[in-house]
Structures are given as structure tokens and as C-alpha cells.
């Protein structure tokens with residue numbers, strides 16, 4: 071019971087929590103990250119279903135077996151779908167609005183989320199062909215930060231039929 | 238072989254953006270005490286407690302059943318904690334129900350909650366990982382591209398999302414527990430709201446709420462309470478991986494399999510005809526037409542037509558989310574249980590102003606993760 | 622209702638596997654650590670994921686420091702086509718309980734249960750503080766070693782144990798671990814030598830604390846015909862229960878474990894001779910409290926695997942106790958065993974599983 075004769079009930083108690091963790095990308099993801107360090111996308115093929123994952127977290131999600139074979143992927147891909155982010159929130163480092171797209175790299179069987187630049191936000195389209203723009207060679211690190219963004223590469227849009235299964 | 242199981246008590250908090258008048262324990266007790274009172278029982282009548290919530294980082298309290306045990310009368314009893322992402326409120330109710338249908342217990346209290354205002358929910362949902370792209374998009378940023386893909390695939394006109402946003406907020410006006418009460422809601426108000434994740438506007442997205450839900454479940458020989466029981470006619474859960482080659486995130490196989498399972502148990506062959514209403518997890522407006530198709534209420538590609546025709550409205554032939562749904566209240570961990578609880582209220586005839594006339598059989602659905610975890614139940618006023 | 626009053630469907634521990642328990646596995650992520658364990662637990666009995674009707678896992682986000690760690694871990698199984706699947710933010714022993722409950726209904730005959738925990742990624746002692754009451758206790762950061770030391774002190778003051786007893790338990794655990802190839806801490810060292818350890822928090826010396834362990838474990842449960850099909854000597858679960866105590870340490874008698882005693886009563890521990898007990902007592906003194914609550918006499922072999930003092934992968938250590946107890950029976954070294962799992966500070970929540978061979 072709050073004592074109403076004093077300052078009233080305590081409604082908030084700030085208890086800052088700070089915990090530090092090590093992060094282990096794992097064997098498969100390390101190979102992907104080492105690829106980024108060299109300015110290339112390394113995927114991995116599932117020995118069971120043959121699908122190429124990028125990045126692989128170590129297993130084929132449908133077969134539950136390790137992905138073992140490295141596959142060098144293209145620098146070019148297709149925007150399967152996208153949204154335009156207009157909402158500001160903590161930790162954001164990109165000026166809004168920005169395009170957040172699912173990019174299906176040529177040769178891969180899964181898309182991943184990428185930033186699209188060098189095009190006004192209202193001109194992005196599903197099916198647009200894009201290429202990765204990397205940081206300068208001296209700045210390459212084993213991180214997705216090595217990819218500055220994707221940009222339209224001028225090719226004709228991919229036909230909906232070619233990517234509709236990757237939405 | 239399974240024993241019959243029924244909902245005999247329900248309780249929920251007033252959901253708000255910030256419930257700073259209660260502690261976490263106070264929040265869950267508010268819902269639990271209401272459920273016990275509805276069942277005409279006291280703490281000592283309960284055999285076991287099953288609690289669920291989404292990530293512990295929302296409140297900074299690890300494995301909270303440890304701290305909440307005395308507040309929920311669980312001392313000396315079995316207590317269980319479920320976590321299956323956004324579907325958790327539904328899965329928690331299912332785990333509790335199986336404790337009865339398996340014949341192990343007679344009366345189980347199940348509770349789900351989230352006190353999202355205790356931390357930055359957006360942060361807790363996507364803690365930045367090392368080596369990742371410096372690209373943050375939030376939950377909407379994950380789902381908005383799939384909404385766009387649905388629009389492309391179905392050819393749905395862009396105003397459908399706004400219709401759902403208006404309909405659910407109008408329904409919430411009939412629900413005193415709902416977080417959002419927007420008496421002036423209309424298509425223009427939604428259209429004028431800020432575009433957050435194009436194509437998703439502010440008023441087409443769920444709020445962030447503090448809230449809890451609770452139910453008392455009982456075996457056939459332990460029925461009590463102020464309203465007739467809501468009998469469980471079917472329960473099902475299904476999961477699929479987050480990401481894989483060729484995955485259909487708009488019409489996930491796990492959702493289709495889950496509904497096929499629960500319909501088979503409940504004898505449902507035509508959901509739109511047989512159900513009197515449904516409470517379905519729609520955190521972003523466009524998930525109503527998507528789930529209409531996924532749950533087999535219509536043919537593929539036709540979901541938006543049901544919404545457009547008003548079939549899912551409060552006075553339609555198959556009201557969806559008469560309570561106002563997730564679009565009107567979203568304490569994440571509890572949101573799934575609220576769906577399950579609301580349909581129980583409907584078939585018990587205790588939904589008050591948002592009561593669907595004569596509701597006898599209803600579907601509750603919850604989903605979570607990247608549209609990959611599904612939990613469903615069918616409840617009815619008649620014994621199965 | 623106790624097991625005796627209800628018709629229990631016999632369910633067997635059909636297969637058990639665990640990873641090598643190590644101080645830090647900094648090469649593999651959760652999925653990569655779990656995959657070989659899942660493959661082994663199926664491989665032991667020649668089945669695949671298609672042979673199980675339910676999957677349940679136990680883990681906690683706070684070990685990895687990010688939300689939804691269980692979601693990606695599912696990729697180690699490959700849940701496609703979609704599976705009936707659930708997750709508890711508890712030790713895998715409770716995931717096993719959830720699966721056992723489902724098997725009671727008779728609709729499905731087999732389930733996969735797994736758990737994983739990498740305790741090495743953060744400061745475990747600090748992380749576990751977040752289990753405490755978030756308003757009155759957690760802000761003071763009472764660490765789990767200190768809380769356990771309070772309990773050990775209470776035990777000594779009550780005349781129920783001495784520091785030499787703690788050392789004897791640690792010595793036995795480490796020696797037994799020599800025959801467990803998966804153990805992390807294994808050594809033939811006498812209690813007298815261990816008593817020369819420094820105090821970490823008095824009265825707990827280094828040896829009375831569990832190691833920090835990265836590890837994973839999995840069990841396949843089987844009922845009906847499958848139990849016999851998959852094993853020549855099925856190990857049956859004949860009693861299973863778990864109980865909670867209050868959170869307030871000041872309101873508990875820390876020298877006893879009424880929740881363990883209650884669970885043991887409900888699981889029917891006393892209805893037959895116990896050959897082996899695998900006790901999930903992360904701190905040496907807790908073994909004394911749990912053994913007493915279980916009603917074990919001196920003839921019972923305790924923690925022949927080395928127990929949690931030899932390897933303590935958080936979230937898996939309880940599930941491993943059940944697996945290790947089952948293996949003792951399967952190998953013919955025991956006919957009846959009790960496995961125990963715990964959660965929360967100072968043994969707040971306890972689970973008891975009774976296993977019997979044929």
C-alpha cells in the first residue's frame with residue numbers, strides 16, 4: 071500500500087542492466103565473413119537438397135544437415151520484394167526514408183535483406199536487378215559492413231516468374 | 238483417449254501503453270484473479286500453473302516463473318514456462334490444456350503477459366549482432382516486404398489494409414479492455430497516418446502494450462464458474478524453419494497444416510460456414526486477408542475479397558477479431574492467449590458489447606517468429 | 622493426482638546423446654553444436670526426424686544475449702515438412718516433461734527433446750542474477766555463487782554438513798567423471814587435497830562450484846510398439862513430477878527441499894529400491910539437500926556420470942541427468958534410477974523422474 075501522506079506511489083524504478091557477450095558466428099558463417107573480407111559472397115550448398123544458402127548458418131534448415139560445399143556467388147541479384155523504411159528508431163545509422171529489400175543473388179536459393187541506394191525510394195520495383203557496392207579494398211572487413219549497399223545495375227527487370235518462389 | 242477439457246474462467250487486464258500502476262506480479266495477478274473469480278475458484282483449487290511470454294529481455298527478468306511463482310499461487314505446485322515467440326500465448330494455453338487432456342491435472346491456471354514498457358521493445362526484438370549489416374528495420378521492416386508480395390500475388394487493391402485497420406479499431410470500441418480506443422477512426426484517418434514501412438502505415442500496425450491474459454482450464458469432472466464452459470474441440474501446433482529455399486511466407490505450409498489438423502479434430506470442413514467467429518493474430522492489417530486464405534476461409538487469392546465485402550466485420554457472416562484484435566491491443570506474450578481467450582468468451586456468451594450473437598463454435602489462432610510458429614484451438618459451447 | 626492413482630502410459634527413454642562438454646566452444650555456433658547431437662540421438666536407434674511426432678526444446682535467450690535463440694536452433698533438426706513443435710525457456714528436463722505429457726494422450730508415439738546452452742558467452746554468475754525479483758533483489762546484483770554460499774552456510778550451521786562433506790562430493794564426482802568421456806572436469810583427487818582450495822565465497826571453495834560449460838543434449842522418447850522396436854531393454858519412465866517453491870529466500874528453509882520431496886512423493890520414488898540417482902546439484906552442498914529430500918539411503922550410487930560438478934551446461938544439465946540415469950539402466954548397471962533437475966536460485970524448482978528397466 072502506498073502511503074498517501076508522503077510523495078505518493080513509486081511507479082518507476084530504473085535499473086540499468088549491462089551484460090557483455092562473446093559472439094560466435096560458427097564455422098559456416100565464418101567462411102561467409104571471410105568471403106566478405108575479400109569482397110565476395112560465399113554461399114554454401116546443402117549436400118542433400120542441393121540448395122545454396124547465403125549466408126549459411128551451418129545447416130540446411132529443411133534437412134538439418136551441415137552445408138559443406140562452398141559456392142562463390144555473383145555480385146548481382148534481383149530484388150524479390152522490399153519496403154521503404156520511414157520510421158526513425160534507436161540505433162539507426164541511415165537517413166530515412168530508405169529502401170530495405172530482399173535481394174536474391176544469382177546462384178543462391180535464398181534472398182537476404184539489403185539496403186538499396188542510388189535510386190529514389192519511390193522508384194524501386196520488385197524484380198529490379200541490382201549489384202553490390204563494396205567499401206574500398208583497404209576497408210574490407212569480415213562483416214556485412216563491407217557491402218555499402220546495392221544499386222540498380224541497369225539490366226532489364228527480372229520476370230516475376232523467375233523469382234516468385236523466393237518472395 | 239484424451240480427456241475432455243474446457244475453459245471455465247477468463248481474465249485480462251486493461252491493456253495500455255504503460256501500466257505503471259502495477260508491477261509485473263501485479264499485472265499477472267490482475268488477470269489471474271479475474272479468471273479465478275470467473276471460475277468461482279480460489280488459488281488453492283489450482284493444480285498447476287503454466288505461464289508464457291515472449292523474450293525475457295522485454296522486462297530484463299530472466300525465466301520470470303522463478304520470481305512470479307508466489308504471486309501466481311504456484312508454491313508447492315508444478316509451474317511451467319513456455320516461449321514460442323509471438324505464438325506463445327496460444328502455445329501456453331495448449332500446453333496447459335494438455336495437462337488436463339492427458340489426465341494429469343484437473344484444474345490448471347494459465348497466464349501470459351508482456352510488460353513491454355519496461356524496456357525498449359524495438360531494441361529487444363532486434364539486438365544488433367556483430368558482423369551484421371548496419372541495417373535496422375524493426376518488426377515492420379521484416380513483415381512489410383511480405384505484405385507487398387501478397388499484394389502483388391493476389392492483386393488486392395491497396396485500400397484493403399486500411400479497411401482492416403478501421404474495422405478492428407471500431408470493434409475495439411466495444412471492448413473495454415482494448416488498448417486503443419479511437420472513436421473517430423475512418424479510412425481517411427488511416428490514410429493520413431504516417432507511412433512507417435511503405436506499404437504499411439502507422440494505423441495499420443499494432444500498438445505496443447502492457448497487459449496480461451489468464452484462463453482457468455478444467456477437466457470434465459471439475460467444471461465450475463459463472464458461465465457455461467467453453468469446450469475445446471481441437472488443438473494444434475506447427476512450426477517450420479525461419480528461412481529456406483522456396484519458403485512461402487505469405488501462405489506458410491505450417492499454418493495450413495496446423496489448421497488442417499485442428500479442423501480434422503473439430504470436424505470442420507467449411508470454416509467460413511461452420512465457425513461463428515474467429516480471433517486471429519493480425520498485427521499488421523494485411524495479415525487478415527493473408528490468414529483468411531491460409532486458414533481456408535476462402536480460395537487462394539480471395540482473402541481480400543472477404544474483407545472488402547464486409548464478411549469479417551462485426552455484422553458480417555464470419556466476424557474476425559470482434560474484440561479489436563492485436564491491432565487494438567498487443568502485449569506480445571499475451572496477444573496469442575487473448576485470441577484463444579476471446580473465442581472462449583464468445584462461445585460462453587460473456588463477451589458483452591462485442592458478443593457475436595449466438596456464437597457456438599469459434600477458432601482462435603496465434604502465430605509467431607517469421608510467420609513460422611502456429612498455434613490454434615477450436616472451442617464450442619457444446620461438448621465435443 | 623499421483624502416478625499411482627492414474628493410469629500412466631508407459632513411455633521410454635529410447636535414445637540419449639550429448640555433446641562433448643567443454644569450457645568454451647568458440648568455433649561452432651548453436652546450430653553447429655547441436656547438429657551432431659541430434660544426428661547421434663537418431664542414429665543410435667536408426668531413425669530420422671520423420672519418425673517423431675513432436676519436438677520440444679529447452680534453452681534461454683540470456684545465455685546468448687539475444688532474443689529467439691531457440692528459433693535458429695531449430696535449423697539443427699530441419700523441421701520440414703512442418704512439425705508439431707514447442708519450446709520451454711527452462712532446462713531441457715522440463716521440455717522432456719512436456720513431451721511426456723503429450724505422449725500420455727496416445728495420439729503420438731515418439732518425440733525428440735533437446736536442449737543447448739553455452740554458458741561461456743557471458744558472465745554466468747551475473748546473468749543468473751536476472752532471475753531474482755526485478756524490483757527488490759536483482760538491482761542489488763546478488764550473484765548466484767554468493768546465494769549458494771548462503772545456503773551452504775545455513776547447512777553447516779544446522780549441523781547437516783561440513784566443508785569436508787562438500788570436498789568428498791567433489792572428489793567423488795571428479796573421480797567418477799574419469800569414466801565419462803563427455804565430462805569436462807575429471808581427475809582423481811582426494812578430498813584432503815581439495816580442501817586446500819581457496820574459498821570463492823566462503824564456505825564454498827573452488828571445488829564446490831560447477832564448471833562453466835558449453836554443451837547440448839538430446840533424448841528420444843518412445844511409447845507403445847516403438848519403445849520395444851527401438852530398444853532391446855526399454856527404460857521406462859514410471860514416475861514424473863516437478864514442484865515450485867517460493868522465490869523469497871528469507872521465507873524458505875534453505876537446508877531442505879520440500880519441492881523435491883513433494884515431487885519425489887508424486888513420482889513414487891519410495892515405492893521401490895533406488896539403485897542410482899543422477900542429481901542436478903550444481904553446487905556440492907546441494908547434493909546433500911536433494912539426496913535427503915529424495916529419501917535416498919547410503920546404498921544409492923549418486924552421480925556415477927560425475928554429475929554437474931564434472932559438467933554443467935546450463936539448460937541441458939538437467940536433461941543430461943535423465944539421459945545418464947537411463948543409460949545406467951540400459952547398460953544393465955541398474956534396474957531402477959531417479960533423475961533430478963533443478964532451476965532457480967538455491968534449488969527453488971525441482972523435477973524428479975523415476976526410471977525402470979525390465
Ligand SMILES: [Zn+2]
Pocket residue numbers: 116117118119120121130131132133134
Ligand atoms: Zn537441404
